[in-house]
Amino acid sequence: MVGIKDVARAAGLSVATVSRALNGQSAVSDGARAKVLSAAEALGYRPNVVARSLRTDRTRTIGLVISDVLNPYFTELARSVEEEARALGYSVIIGNADERAELEDHHVRSLMERRIDGLLVSPADGRSPTTLDAASGTTPVVFVDRWIPGSDAPVVRSDGRGAIRDLVAHLYGLGHRRLAIITGPAATTTGRERVEAFRAALSEFGLSLPDSHVGTGDFQAESGRLATEAFLDLPERPDAVFATDNLMALGALDAIRDRGLRVPGDIALAAFDDIPWFPHTAPPITAIAQPTAELGRVAVRALAGLIAGEPATSTVLPAHLVVRRSCGEPEPSAPTGGATRE
Amino acid sequence: MVGIKDVARAAGLSVATVSRALNGQSAVSDGARAKVLSAAEALGYRPNVVARSLRTDRTRTIGLVISDVLNPYFTELARSVEEEARALGYSVIIGNADERAELEDHHVRSLMERRIDGLLVSPADGRSPTTLDAASGTTPVVFVDRWIPGSDAPVVRSDGRGAIRDLVAHLYGLGHRRLAIITGPAATTTGRERVEAFRAALSEFGLSLPDSHVGTGDFQAESGRLATEAFLDLPERPDAVFATDNLMALGALDAIRDRGLRVPGDIALAAFDDIPWFPHTAPPITAIAQPTAELGRVAVRALAGLIAGEPATSTVLPAHLVVRRSCGEPEPSAPTGGATRE
DNA sequence: CGGCACGCTGGAAACGATTACATGATCGGA
DNA sequence: TCCGATCATGTAATCGTTTCCAGCGTGCCG
Numbered sequence: 131m132v133g134i135k136d137v138a139r140a141a142g143l144s145v146a147t148v149s150r151a152l153n154g155q156s157a158v159s160d161g162a163r164a165k166v167l168s169a170a171e172a173l174g175y176r177p178n179v180v181a182r183s184l185r186t187d188r189t190r191t192i193g194l195v196i197s198d199v200l201n202p203y204f205t206e207l208a209r210s211v212e213e214e215a216r217a218l219g220y221s222v223i224i225g226n227a228d229e230r231a232e233l234e235d236h237h238v239r240s241l242m243e244r245r246i247d248g249l250l251v252s253p254a255d256g257r258s259p260t261t262l263d264a265a266s267g268t269t270p271v272v273f274v275d276r277w278i279p280g281s282d283a284p285v286v287r288s289d290g291r292g293a294i295r296d297l298v299a300h301l302y303g304l305g306h307r308r309l310a311i312i313t314g315p316a317a318t319t320t321g322r323e324r325v326e327a328f329r330a331a332l333s334e335f336g337l338s339l340p341d342s343h344v345g346t347g348d349f350q351a352e353s354g355r356l357a358t359e360a361f362l363d364l365p366e367r368p369d370a371v372f373a374t375d376n377l378m379a380l381g382a383l384d385a386i387r388d389r390g391l392r393v394p395g396d397i398a399l400a401a402f403d404d405i406p407w408f409p410h411t412a413p414p415i416t417a418i419a420q421p422t423a424e425l426g427r428v429a430v431r432a433l434a435g436l437i438a439g440e441p442a443t444s445t446v447l448p449a450h451l452v453v454r455r456s457c458g459e460p461e462p463s464a465p466t467g468g469a470t471r472e
Numbered sequence: 473m474v475g476i477k478d479v480a481r482a483a484g485l486s487v488a489t490v491s492r493a494l495n496g497q498s499a500v501s502d503g504a505r506a507k508v509l510s511a512a513e514a515l516g517y518r519p520n521v522v523a524r525s526l527r528t529d530r531t532r533t534i535g536l537v538i539s540d541v542l543n544p545y546f547t548e549l550a551r552s553v554e555e556e557a558r559a560l561g562y563s564v565i566i567g568n569a570d571e572r573a574e575l576e577d578h579h580v581r582s583l584m585e586r587r588i589d590g591l592l593v594s595p596a597d598g599r600s601p602t603t604l605d606a607a608s609g610t611t612p613v614v615f616v617d618r619w620i621p622g623s624d625a626p627v628v629r630s631d632g633r634g635a636i637r638d639l640v641a642h643l644y645g646l647g648h649r650r651l652a653i654i655t656g657p658a659a660t661t662t663g664r665e666r667v668e669a670f671r672a673a674l675s676e677f678g679l680s681l682p683d684s685h686v687g688t689g690d691f692q693a694e695s696g697r698l699a700t701e702a703f704l705d706l707p708e709r710p711d712a713v714f715a716t717d718n719l720m721a722l723g724a725l726d727a728i729r730d731r732g733l734r735v736p737g738d739i740a741l742a743a744f745d746d747i748p749w750f751p752h753t754a755p756p757i758t759a760i761a762q763p764t765a766e767l768g769r770v771a772v773r774a775l776a777g778l779i780a781g782e783p784a785t786s787t788v789l790p791a792h793l794v795v796r797r798s799c800g801e802p803e804p805s806a807p808t809g810g811a812t813r814e
Numbered sequence: 815c816g817g818c819a820c821g822c823t824g825g826a827a828a829c830g831a832t833t834a835c836a837t838g839a840t841c842g843g844a
Numbered sequence: 845t846c847c848g849a850t851c852a853t854g855t856a857a858t859c860g861t862t863t864c865c866a867g868c869g870t871g872c873c874g
Contacts, residue, residue, distance in 0.1 A: 133860055144824045149862060156863090157821055179585050180531070181860035183522045184829050199551050202544070209541050212568055221582060223565050226554055240563060243521050268473075351748070383752055406693070410725050412754030475830060486854045491832060498833090501852060523830035526859050 210426030354381025552768030696723025
C-alpha cells in the first residue's frame with residue numbers, strides 16, 4: 131500500500147509537508163502543494179484512516195444501533211441517518227439488535243471499542259446497563275425513537291399521543307367499542323408510552339381497557355399473530371385491534387386471515403408506523419405515521435452538535451393519523467383533527 | 473480512556489506481558505495472567521481496536537455495499553450477512569448505494585480506506601471502475617446477487633432462470649399471451665439476466681416480446697409505476713406484467729390501482745423477490761423467491777475463506793416460484809415444476 | 815543595516831497496541 | 845558442576861499518520 135512516505139519521496143518533500151498539503155490545514159506554498167497533489171494523484175495515494183484515527187483520536191464515524199433492521203421503520207431511519215451523516219462527513223456503522231438485549235449490548239460495546247465519535251441508539255432494552263454506561267461516558271450519545279429513562283442524553287423522537295387519540299376517536303366514530311391493543315415490550319419507552327396514550331384516550335371516550343384486551347408483543351410479527359389469536363379466542367372478541375408497530379400488524383393480519391375472518395368487516399385493525407406497503411394490503415391499513423426520515427436527520431445533527439461541543443438538544447416531532455380502510459369505511463364528514471385521508 | 477499501560481502498571485507487569493495475557497497467544501504464567509485479568513477487569517479496560525488494527529493490519533471488519541437498503545430483499549441479505557459475520561468474529565459496515573453509481577463508488581472507496589479485511593458487494597452499477605479496481609486489488613472481494621463481468625472475484629448468487637420459466641408456464645397456463653416485463657438497469661447483471669431468461673421462456677412457448685412490452689426500470693418503485701403506465705397506455709395492453717424486483721412491483725400495483733383496474737382480473741402481476749408483505753397485498757402477489765438469507769451466509773463464508781487465504785469459490789443457489797393469486801386463480805391440477813402454492 | 819516577524823519546511827515525538835529480540839531464571843542431563 | 849534448552853518477562857521497534865517545535869530564509873520597519 132502506498133503511504134504518505136512514498137508521496138513525500140516522490141514529491142521531494144517531507145512527510146510533514148505532504149500531510150499539511152493534503153489536509154489543507156496550515157500554510158504550504160503553492161509550489162509544494164502542487165507537487166504533493168500530483169505525486170499523490172500519480173501514486174494513487176489513499177490515506178490510512180486507521181493511522182489517522184489513532185493519532186487524532188477521531189474516527190469521523192458514528193454508530194447507529196437499531197432494534198430491528200427488518201422493520202421498515204428502522205431501515206428508513208437508518209437510511210436517513212446515513213444520508214445526513216454522509217453530508218456532514220461522517221460514516222455510519224449500523225448495529226442490528228434484533229430486539230435482543232444482549233445483541234444490543236454487543237453492538238454498543240463493539241462500537242465503543244471502535245472509538246466511534248458518537249452513538250445513535252434506539253434501545254431494544256430500555257434498561258440496558260451497557261447502553262446506560264455508554265450514555266453517561268465521554269462519547270456523545272443521542273437516543274432516537276426510544277430512550278432510556280434516567281440518562282440525560284438528548285432524545286429525538288416523535289410523540290404519538292395526539293395521533294393515538296385521533297385514532298381512538300376514529301374508531302369510536304365508526305362504532306367500535308371493544309378496543310384492544312398489542313403493545314411492545316414494557317422495557318421500551320415506546321412500548322409503554324403507546325399503551326398509556328391508548329388507555330388515556332379510551333377513558334376520554336368512556337371506554338375501559340380490560341387486561342384481556344392488552345396483548346404483549348415484542349415488536350416482531352410472530353408476537354402480533356399470537357396476541358391476535360388470543361384476542362380471537364376471547365368469548366367476546368374485540369372489534370378493533372391496534373398494533374403498536376407495523377410488524378405486529380402484519381402478524382395480526384396473518385392471524386385474522388388464518389381464521390377466515392375479514393378486516394374490517396369482522397374486526398378492525400390499525401397500526402403504529404406507516405410504511406409503503408400499507409396502502410397495498412388487503413385492506414389498506416390505517417396507521418399512525420411518524421416523520422421518520424426527519425427524525426433521523428435531526429438526530430444526526432444533534433449528535434454532530436454534541437461532538438462539536440455544543441449543548442444537548444432533545445426534539446419531539448409530531449406523528450399523525452393516516453386513515454385508510456382497515457377500520458371500516460370512514461364517515462364522509464369532516465375528518466378528525468390532523469388526520470390525513472387516502 | 474484506560475489503556476494497556478494502565479493495566480500493566482496496576483498489574484505490576486510490562487505492557488508486553490499484558491498484551492500476551494489478554495490475547496492468549498504465547499506463554500504467560502498463570503500468576504501473571506490472573507493479575508492481568510483482574511487488573512483489566514477492575515479498570516474496565518477495553519482495547520483500542522484502532523491501534524491494534526494499525527499494528528496488525530487487520531480490522532476484523534468486512535464491508536457490505538448493497539444497492540438499496542429500503543428494498544426488503546437487501547435488508548434481509550444485510551441481516552444474514554451481519555449475523556454470519558458476527559459468528560465468525562467480524563463486524564460489518566454497510567454502505568447503501570441507493571442504486572446510484574456514484575454512491576456505490578463513494579462507499580467502496582471509503583470502505584477500502586478503512587482497511588476492511590474484505591468486501592461484499594452487490595454492484596448498483598455493473599461497470600463501476602472503482603468497484604472493479606477494488607475487486608482486482610489485494611483486498612478480498614466477493615460479489616453477492618449481482619456481479620461485475622470481467623472480474624474474477626467469486627460470485628454468490630441465485631439463478632432465477634428455472635423459476636422464470638416456471639412463471640411463464642404458469643402465466644401461459646392461465647391463458648395469458650401478451651406478457652410484459654419491467655427490467656432493472658441494463659448495467660446490472662440481474663437486470664439483464666432476468667429479461668433474457670424471460671425472453672427465452674417466452675419463445676419456448678411460442679410467444680414474442682415486442683419492445684413495447686419491455687419497460688426499463690431502475691429497481692425502484694417509481695420506475696415500476698412509470699413503466700406500468702406506459703404499458704397501460706398501449707393500444708393493446710399486456711395481460712400480464714412481470715416486475716423484476718419487489719419495489720417495481722409495488723410501483724406497478726400503484727399504477728394499476730390508480731387507473732381503477734384490478735389485479736388479476738384486468739391485468740396479471742408477478743414479481744421477482746418474495747417478501748413478507750406479498751401474501752398480504754390485494755391480491756397476494758405471485759413471486760419468485762430467492763434463498764436470501766442463505767445467500768448472505770454463503771457469501772460471508774466465502775469471503776472469510778478468501779481472507780484466510782483459501783481459494784475462491786462461487787456459488788449459485790436456485791430460486792423458486794411461489795404461486796399466489798395475482799396472476800389469476802391457479803388451475804386446481806398439478807402445479808408446474810418446483811413451484812410452491814400458498 | 816540590524817532585528818523581528820512571518821511563512822514555509824523538516825525532524826521527530828506522539829497515538830496505543832503487537833511482537834521481534836534480548837535477558838534472566840530454572841531445570842535437566844552430561 | 846556446568847551448559848544448553850526452555851520458559852517467562854521486559855525493552856524497544858513498529859504500524860502510518862498528525863502535529864509540536866525548531867530552523868531557515870525573506871522582507872519590512874526602524
